[in-house]
Amino acid sequence: MPDGAAVARRTAGTWGVVATGGGIMIDKEFLEILACPACKGEVRLSEAAERIVCQACGRRYPIRDGIPVMLIDEAEMPSRDAK
Numbered sequence: 001m002p003d004g005a006a007v008a009r010r011t012a013g014t015w016g017v018v019a020t021g022g023g024i025m026i027d028k029e030f031l032e033i034l035a036c037p038a039c040k041g042e043v044r045l046s047e048a049a050e051r052i053v054c055q056a057c058g059r060r061y062p063i064r065d066g067i068p069v070m071l072i073d074e075a076e077m078p079s080r081d082a083k
């Protein structure tokens, strides 16, 4: 199985994610392409633009250097903070 998350990670730097002085902007279209790798749910940018949040399962994916890390292993679970 190709890893879609890895593809998103590799391409995010060239399109969809724009670094600005005060933070990052992620294109709405880019977010529409992204999907939660765990449940394929719709994802959204958090209010502080620091995470990608799955609307379906609640997993939160970090954004590192302006690039969404859409990996299940990196996601924070909504109800289980500690591993």
Ligand SMILES: [Zn+2]
Pocket (backbone or CB within 6 Å): 036, 037, 038, 039, 040, 041, 054, 055, 056, 057, 058, 059
């Ligand atoms: Zn999900």
